[in-house]
Amino acid sequence: MVLACIKYCYPIRQRWLGVTSFGVPEKLGCTNLPLSARQKDLCKKKPYLIPSIREGARLGIQECRNQFKHERWNCSISPTVYTASSSLSLSFITSSLASAHTMFGYELSSGTKETAFISAVTAAGLVHSVTRSCSAGNMTECSCDTSLQNGGSASEGWHWGGCSDDLHYGMWFSRKFLDAPYKNASGKDSDVVNLMHLHNNEAGRQAVSKLMTVDCRCHGVSGSCAVKTCWKSMSSFDKIGSYLKDKYENSIQISDRLKRKVRRKEKNDRKIPIWKEDLVYTNKSPNYCVEDSKLGITGTHGRECNRTSDGPDSCNLLCCGRGYNTHVVRHVERCECKFVWCCYVRCRRCESMTDVHTCK
Incomplete structure (x- = not known):
């Protein structure tokens, strides 16, 4: 039952990545976007977020390619989606529908470490793009993080100011938009595949939060830096991608038997906790050496x-x-x-x- 879902459920539930194929999605409306029913409902309520959804998908896909460009699995995308260049092709941006299954093929339905990375990096991309939009003042529902204002340490000569990136709205929207398709009508996860995806989505979001930085600007006569104004900022997305790549290298195989939470596959290791920042997978990866057209594996010939x-x-x-x-x-x-x-x-x-x- 689990294997059947691995084969057939993923393409449907990752279709949101296909919004990157629309050049001006806000003009097309939510009905024509490759989304699940719940995602379309949220899209109709918040159509102004469609550009951020598209940018989040683009960020995730591009960073995936960047992190794996020298490896056997190079986050391969269908040739019709990408050109030989490292950037998104114009035909991909302006064409009609390109679903995530068309883009990633086997990796999206395999339950492997590669599936885990795709989930995490695209969830992180959505948090990053929505939060950026909030900080830029493009939306009325969110802005800068005002909770930090007037805080700091006068004795140490610094205070909070500027426009701190407020992750709360971006994290909330990413959970609402990405996690809904993996929960059943009762709002709970229904099988280990969904548990895996929910866990990896959250791992991607936690990466953005964990890598928040503090930036400061000096004030004073002749640049004396007598006082500093500081604010919190998200790290660059390539740094987030590198962090998730490290998590990919140390990802944990989990049991394919459904319990209340994800469990390590090896019984002797089950007392070792799985942290929410860890990436998890159910199936081992193929070696990606030889082309397999049925699975969409391109192989390394000619690389x-x-x-x-x-x-x-x-x-x-x-x-x-x-x-x-x-x-x-x-x-x-x-x-x-x-x-x-x-x-x-x-x-x-x-x-x-x-x-x-x-x-x-």
């Missing part, structure tokens, strides 16, 4: 590798022991440019040869 590296991007690891091909690539560019009076720039034409290694 560029680093012959001198000892990391995951090394030709030995990335090519899975199959070896690699070496191509010589010629680069031609303008160089040693000088301004000539008056009025043009004179450059030399420089050529260089580079060895490029690709997996067999």
Whole structure:
């Protein structure tokens, strides 16, 4: 029963990521967006949040690709969704519907560590984008965190001020929007797959909260910094992505038998608590070495590798022991440019040869 749900439930419940495929979603209305019934209802009540939902999905997808770009699983996206560039293609942004299942394929329905990371990073992306919108004054329901105002330490020469990022609304909306599809009509989770997704969603949100920083600005004569005004800010999303990548590396396999909460798969380790910041998964990952069109695994054939590296991007690891091909690539560019009076720039034409290694 659990395996059947793993195969068929995920594509439906992750469709919200498809909102990134709409160029101007606020003009299309909530009905046409790839959302669950509960998500559409919330969308209709708060249509002004659609740009933040779209931005949150974009943030999560792009950071996933950034964190895994040198590994066997490189957060691969359907070729129709992404171009060869590292950024979202124009066709993806402006095309009609592109569901999350179309984008991620196997990883979205596998219950693996990769599924866990996708859930966490996109949940974090939604918190980040909504909170940014609040701090920018784009919404009437939220703004800066005013609870900190007038606080601080006069004896130490600093006080709270400025516009602190207020996570409360972003965290609330992320839970309301992302967690609803994983709960049954009674409002409770119904199986271990849903428990896993709910846990990983929250882990992503906790990452944003845990990495909040304190920024300060000095005041005083000639920059003496006699007094400082400080405020709380969210970390950059690439820092949040790196934190979640570390959690991915240390993720915990859980039992596929439903209990009141997630439990470690190994019985001997069940007394060790699973913290809400941890990522959890049910199924082990494949090696992603060989293409499997049925599962949507692209394999590593043709991937560029680093012959001198000892990391995951090394030709030995990335090519899975199959070896690699070496191509010589010629680069031609303008160089040693000088301004000539008056009025043009004179450059030399420089050529260089580079060895490029690709997996067999």
